[in-house]
Each structure stands twice: as structure tokens, then as C-alpha cells.
Amino acid sequence: MKKGLFLGFVVLLIGLLAACGGSDEAEGLLEDDKLTVGVTAGPHEEILEKVAELASEDGITIEPVVFSDYVMPNVALSEGEIDMNSFQTEPFFDHMNEERGLELIKVADTVTFPMGMYSEKVTDLKELEDGASIGLPNDPTNGGRALLLFEQAGLITIEEGLGVNASINDIAENPNNFEFIELDPAQIPRQLGEVDAAAINSNFALEAGLVPGEDSIFIEQDSQFVNLIAVREESKDDEVVQQFIDLYQSDEVKQFIDENFEGSVVPGW
Structure with a gap:
């Protein structure tokens, strides 16, 4: 009888440990307590730094990952090296998805850069x-x-x-x-x-x-090439994704863009 009780306790303990082990997965993109966002150097990086400043007030840590080209931010996102990216127009995004067989999705508009x-x-x-x-x-x-x-x-x-x-x-x-x-x-x-x-x-x-x-x-006259935020398919419903979008499209970020780029970068939302 005692042996049976002991075995039952072991099974219960293993189940509890497994449940605890799965809690990180439930935390989604913030399982390591930070959100990694791919951007290109320059305005995208500067705007993200402003978003990160606002996010820190909500207890969210955003870590910018800066790339020097247009290809690697999507590759890195697809391979799980970063959580999302913000650097590209929709036509380029669609082309990359099709050409490389990526399963990335657009979740929001960001800014326009007239060429x-x-x-x-x-x-x-x-x-x-x-x-x-x-x-x-x-x-x-x-x-x-x-x-x-x-x-x-x-x-x-x-x-x-x-x-x-x-x-x-x-x-x-x-x-x-x-x-x-x-x-x-x-x-x-x-x-x-x-x-x-x-x-x-x-x-x-x-x-x-x-x-x-x-x-x-x-x-460029009347540019329609709005940049976007992209994530992996499985992350689109993660709560922190919507939090990030809300911060990016906030009045504070719009004011930052208007004051710092004087028309060279235009809010596109």
C-alpha cells in the first residue's frame, strides 16, 4: 500500500514539473522577459528606441536587433532568432515570403519613407x-x-x-x-x-x-509604400504583439516622428 502511494506521488510530482516546464511556452514571445525586434539602422532603429522607451514604462523590455541589409531581418525572423521585425514595405515583404517560402505575416502599418x-x-x-x-x-x-x-x-x-x-x-x-x-x-x-x-x-x-x-x-510623389510590422504565423495572436502595435501607433511616437524627421518619415497608420 505504501509502495502504491509512493508511486502515485511520483507520478503526480512528474505531472506538476511538466506543467511548470510548460509555463515558459505559455508566456509566448516574452518567455525570456524581452521582445527582440529586427530593424535596419537609421530611422527604423531610432523609432524603435522610442517605442522601447514607452514599453519600459509598461514593464516590457524591447531589444533592437539592427541589420545592414533587407534580407536577413526576414530570415532571422523566420528562423526564430528574433520575435518580429519592422523595416520593409509590403511589396518587398510579399516578394520575400514568396521567393524564400517564409511563413511570415503582416500585423500592422508603420511609416512611409519617400524614395x-x-x-x-x-x-x-x-x-x-x-x-x-x-x-x-x-x-x-x-x-x-x-x-x-x-x-x-x-x-x-x-x-x-x-x-x-x-x-x-x-x-x-x-x-x-x-x-x-x-x-x-x-x-x-x-x-x-x-x-x-x-x-x-x-x-x-x-x-x-x-x-x-x-x-x-x-x-517620390504621394508614396503608397507603407512599411509594416511582421511576425511569424504562430505569434500573430500573442498579446505582446498587440501591445507593441499600440505603442508604435501611439500619439507619443507620432509626435517623435514629426519632430525628428520633419517630413522625411511620415506616419502611415
């Missing part, structure tokens, strides 16, 4: 000579976005209906025989002197000390 054209050699588009070299991002969606920018500027026309999916092979008219050179988007500010002009994403322009509204020779 601009910059030059160290000319101050006006009219000064670009025939055959001038023009740089643009080498990733598919930002490259297509740059081509739409060039079309807005009246430099080229692209095949109808392609939109952001256009590539340099889809240029229908190039009357000034411009040479389009695809470059790593993060490196374009450093390589600006090697081309006559270039399209640069505003986050990289700002990181390089350029002010889109002042230093660009042409800037």
Missing part, C-alpha cells in the same frame, strides 16, 4: 546629360519602385501594368539613353559619386546624412 533621387554632380534633373549613369537598388521591389520614380520624374516610361514588378528590362522608352546600374541599396549613398544620380531609400539616405526633402533632386 528620392540624389546626385553629387547635378542639382536639377535637366542637367543630366545623354547617357548619364543612374543607380538604383538591386532588389526586385525597390528596383521596381525606383523605376516608377524615374517614370514620375519624366526620365523613362516602363511597360504598362507592371508597377513595382518592373525591371530595367521593362523600360519601354529611354530617350536620353541613360545607363541604369543596379547596386546594393545600403551601399548606394557611399557610391553616389560613382554615378551621375541614384535612387536611394530614405532610411539609407537619412543614415548617410542626407535630408530627402532638401537634398534630393526629385522625390
Whole structure:
């Protein structure tokens, strides 16, 4: 009888230990007491630091993980190295999901960065000579976005209906025989002197000390490329995800953006 009671106690103890062991899993994304968020350097990082400041008042620790390119933040999120990311437009996000078979989902809008054209050699588009070299991002969606920018500027026309999916092979008219050179988007500010002009994403322009509204020779009109917050599929209903969204889309963060970026970054929610 005593032996039976002892065995029953052992079984009960194992069950309790198993239940305790599963409690971390129940805590979701905050199981290690912090939320890791992937961003690119520059404005995304600065805005996240403001969100982290607000989150700390609610007892949530946010740890920024800063990346220097557009690919790794999604790879790291997919592989569970970070909890969420905030750095990309929806067309780029959709392309990455499809191309790499990622199971990431968008949970909220963040900010818009108007793309601009910059030059160290000319101050006006009219000064670009025939055959001038023009740089643009080498990733598919930002490259297509740059081509739409060039079309807005009246430099080229692209095949109808392609939109952001256009590539340099889809240029229908190039009357000034411009040479389009695809470059790593993060490196374009450093390589600006090697081309006559270039399209640069505003986050990289700002990181390089350029002010889109002042230093660009042409800037995107009525940009619809809103950035987003992404998480893994299994995390979308985690309570801390909605807490993060509420903090990001708060009046305090909007005021921070308006005061610190003066129109170079625009709240998109």
C-alpha cells in the first residue's frame, strides 16, 4: 500500500514539473522577459528606441536587433532568432515570403519613407546629360519602385501594368539613353559619386546624412509604400504583439516622428 502511494506521488510530482516546464511556452514571445525586434539602422532603429522607451514604462523590455541589409531581418525572423521585425514595405515583404517560402505575416502599418533621387554632380534633373549613369537598388521591389520614380520624374516610361514588378528590362522608352546600374541599396549613398544620380531609400539616405526633402533632386510623389510590422504565423495572436502595435501607433511616437524627421518619415497608420 505504501509502495502504491509512493508511486502515485511520483507520478503526480512528474505531472506538476511538466506543467511548470510548460509555463515558459505559455508566456509566448516574452518567455525570456524581452521582445527582440529586427530593424535596419537609421530611422527604423531610432523609432524603435522610442517605442522601447514607452514599453519600459509598461514593464516590457524591447531589444533592437539592427541589420545592414533587407534580407536577413526576414530570415532571422523566420528562423526564430528574433520575435518580429519592422523595416520593409509590403511589396518587398510579399516578394520575400514568396521567393524564400517564409511563413511570415503582416500585423500592422508603420511609416512611409519617400524614395528620392540624389546626385553629387547635378542639382536639377535637366542637367543630366545623354547617357548619364543612374543607380538604383538591386532588389526586385525597390528596383521596381525606383523605376516608377524615374517614370514620375519624366526620365523613362516602363511597360504598362507592371508597377513595382518592373525591371530595367521593362523600360519601354529611354530617350536620353541613360545607363541604369543596379547596386546594393545600403551601399548606394557611399557610391553616389560613382554615378551621375541614384535612387536611394530614405532610411539609407537619412543614415548617410542626407535630408530627402532638401537634398534630393526629385522625390517620390504621394508614396503608397507603407512599411509594416511582421511576425511569424504562430505569434500573430500573442498579446505582446498587440501591445507593441499600440505603442508604435501611439500619439507619443507620432509626435517623435514629426519632430525628428520633419517630413522625411511620415506616419502611415
